[in-house]
Amino acid sequence: MESVPVRCPACRRDHAYTTPVYPCPCGAPTAPPLLRGAPVTPITHRTWNDDWVTVRCRGCGRHDQWPQPELCCPCGAVLRIPVRPVAAPGRGGRSSSRPVRPSHIPLPRTAPAPRPPFRPLTIRTARDAVGAAALYLKWLGYRDVVQPAGRPASRIDLRAAGLIAQVDSATRPTALRDVECLWLNALSASVSSVFFSLAGYAPEARERADGLRIPLFVMDLTGTPQPVNSPADELLSTGA
Known part of the structure; x- marks a missing residue:
């Protein structure tokens, strides 16, 4: 996994950011390529184009949309981590315009599991x-x-x-x-x-x-x- 140093421009706190790895549909681990040395950007307004980046799988060459790497600083700032741009796929390459969601998200089950009545805990703190x-x-x-x-x-x-x-x-x-x-x-x-x-x-x-x-x-x-x-x-x- 690739790791880069990140300094929050709001509080000047230093972080070591490790890029998340997601499974490509072919099964190969895939991660957005970080742009080392580029300044991070605080997120103050979101758009769809800014929330996703194009990533090329090194295993099969597939191009897909993955979540833009971000870091939540303890000071409250949300920082966008720059990534290296990926060239558009060639004529023989495969691409997808829809974001790929990680395969760990479970499908809902059809029958509810029997449960006893919930016994709550009174909240004072x-x-x-x-x-x-x-x-x-x-x-x-x-x-x-x-x-x-x-x-x-x-x-x-x-x-x-x-x-x-x-x-x-x-x-x-x-x-x-x-x-x-x-x-x-x-x-x-x-x-x-x-x-x-x-x-x-x-x-x-x-x-x-x-x-x-x-x-x-x-x-x-x-x-x-x-x-x-x-x-x-x-x-x-x-x-x-």
């Missing part, structure tokens, strides 16, 4: 919110749910087999940037993701989560998560 979300993930059927002792720089609050989750206990609605950072972390780890929030979600955050198929839940102080989008409804229905 931010730590309680994370604990309530952990109980809910276990109730949904996720295995090996763990809660880090301290919140890492990635802001991932919970990990389980094939899943990462973020819990926003702030008093303002969860922002678009928070949803996208979770999505990028899930892509890098080749796992699914779930978001829990106490104050709900900004409209653009909900719209982005719907497009990325990220389940969104809101929690009240009783500690009972409620689905707020279709992916969350599907997860509640089918379980893990």
Whole structure:
């Protein structure tokens, strides 16, 4: 995996960014080629063209669209990592105009798994919110749910087999940037993701989560998560 040094222009913090590797349809590991030495750019406005880059598979020569490499700095800035441009495929090459999604995303099951009634945990602190979300993930059927002792720089609050989750206990609605950072972390780890929030979600955050198929839940102080989008409804229905 290729790694480059990155300095956040907002807080001047230094990072070592490692490009994520995704499977090409042919099975070969594929990653966007980073442009070493080029300055990173803070993301203040998103467009479809900026969110995807063309990547050529070294195994089969296929050209496809992959997520633009990004880094979420702990200061809150989201940084776009420059990549080397790829020449257009020749007459004999294959290309695809649609983005390739990693193959780890599971298909929904047709029959719900039987579950006992959920027993919530009353939320009094931010730590309680994370604990309530952990109980809910276990109730949904996720295995090996763990809660880090301290919140890492990635802001991932919970990990389980094939899943990462973020819990926003702030008093303002969860922002678009928070949803996208979770999505990028899930892509890098080749796992699914779930978001829990106490104050709900900004409209653009909900719209982005719907497009990325990220389940969104809101929690009240009783500690009972409620689905707020279709992916969350599907997860509640089918379980893990």
